[in-house]
Amino acid sequence: MEIQSLAIPDIKLITPRKFGDHRGFFSEVYNSKAFQAAGIDTEFVQDNHSLSVPEATIRGLHFQTPPHPQAKLVRVVQGAIFDVAVDIRHGSPSFGQWVGVTLSASNWQQLYIPQGFAHGFCTLEPNTEVVYKVSGLYAPETDRGIAWDDPDLAIDWPVDAASIVLSDKDTKHPTLADSPKYFTLMQDA
Numbered sequence: 001m002e003i004q005s006l007a008i009p010d011i012k013l014i015t016p017r018k019f020g021d022h023r024g025f026f027s028e029v030y031n032s033k034a035f036q037a038a039g040i041d042t043e044f045v046q047d048n049h050s051l052s053v054p055e056a057t058i059r060g061l062h063f064q065t066p067p068h069p070q071a072k073l074v075r076v077v078q079g080a081i082f083d084v085a086v087d088i089r090h091g092s093p094s095f096g097q098w099v100g101v102t103l104s105a106s107n108w109q110q111l112y113i114p115q116g117f118a119h120g121f122c123t124l125e126p127n128t129e130v131v132y133k134v135s136g137l138y139a140p141e142t143d144r145g146i147a148w149d150d151p152d153l154a155i156d157w158p159v160d161a162a163s164i165v166l167s168d169k170d171t172k173h174p175t176l177a178d179s180p181k182y183f184t185l186m187q188d189a
Contacts, residue, residue: 001028001031003015007097011085012112013109013112014073015108029110030044035112042071042135043135044073044134045137046133047131047132047133048133048134050130051127051128052123052165054123054126054165055125056164056165057122058170060119060121061145061147061148062119063117064143068137069135070115070135070136071134072112072113072133073113074112075108075109079104079125079126080102080105080123081102081103081128081130082100082102083100083111084098084100084155085118086098086146086176089116090184092185096153103121104124122157122159144179148170150177
């Protein structure tokens with residue numbers, strides 16, 4: 001399993017090994033010891049699975065606030081997504097910055113997103129299925145979001161804007177600038 005830091009070092013791209021033969025394949029997609037060796041000391045407590053039928057479906061940008069924040073480990077089992085994490089930790093050197101990667105059933109990569117980041121994705125193929133682990137149980141009272149099209153974030157979604165499909169909920173999120181300070185990163189003095 002290869003684990004590498006991205007432009008925001010707290011975000012990790014994970015590439016599990018895949019062993020195949022005439023029967024199919026086997027892959028170890030999560031190993032707590034390997035994650036801990038890479039500095040990811042997260043206990044996951046819930047698995048989620050979503051299906052987005054239309055291409056260009058955007059889900060996000062979502063997060064849960066304290067006392068129920070969530071880290072996520074995201075992978076695609078069918079189709080492909082452009083997966084995005086936005087640093088919403090006030091005081092962070094990368095506050096308001098985002099990273100995006102293509103995750104697909106064919107590249108078999110995963111994205112680790114720690115607490116304090118908003119997460120969203122855009123489907124690049126129809127009938128895309130996303131499976132992700134979270135470190136906190138779903139707590140609707142702490143469920144929040146940032147506008148997917150926040151002009152200050154300027155996320156470069158790789159789909160035609162006219163074809164984007166959104167939930168009603170995802171059309172109503174505020175911009176990051178208009179959001180409370182849910183996460184604050186304490187800098188060493």
